[in-house]
Amino acid sequence: MDILLVAAYLLPILFLMAFVGRAGKKFIIYLFWGFLASVPMLVLFPRGDPAFPLNPFMSITVSPLFEEFFKALPIIIPALIGIKNQDEDVLVYAMASGIGFSLIENWYLIHPEALQLTLANFLNVLSRSFSTSLMHGCTCGIIGYGIVLIRNFDRRALPVLLFGFYTLAVTTHAMYNLLFEKYGEIGAIIDLVFPVLLFWLLLTCYHVDVPALFKKNNAL
Secondary structure (H helix, E strand, O other): OHHHHHHHHHHHHHHHHHHHHHOOOOHHHHHHHHHHHHHHHHHHHOOOOOOOOOHHHHHHHHHHHHHHHHHHHHHHHHHOOOOOOOOHHHHHEEEEEEHHHHHHHHOOOOHHHHHHOOOOHHHHHHHHHHHHOOOOOHHHHHHHHHHHHHHOOHHHHHHHEEEEEHHHHHHHHHHHHHHHHHHHHHHHHHHHHHHHHHHHHHHHHHHHHHHHHHHHHOOO
């Protein structure tokens, strides 16, 4: 059981390090913010308490709205006050905040008494530690990419553009939860693959000047 609990809490950080490739002091700060961002969610939507059973409808609708808001605050606020970071740094910070959030979520959703050291339980922990954690990081990364794109637009468009990317992140999160809640094993398999594809798409977007590519195509 102890091995499974250690895996549940440490594997997301190892996956994050493998995907983003580097970390620094700010990485730890944003990871810690993810821990703090989970607190209001646990107050609003208690997990693991029989008196407050997890409602599938809430997990698909209301929960993603609040989770994405709290996770993204530390990357949204600097953008609003004019602080700029390198594109790659924004991705790292967004991923760190999202995965930090998922660590606390795992703590509440994975019950120690149910974690007998079996292959099925190990695969369940591996799935949550990898797939769900990467999903949380990527949805926060979507909002971060919106912040990167905003540099190419008038700052007066900032609120509208941010809201658009926030809505996209919420929708992605809700789709992930819907697949898990409604489509059983097929949904679980899709949920294992989907965050990986989303991460590579985000990584490409962060490293390629997509707006410039569209401008070149329009000029031809």
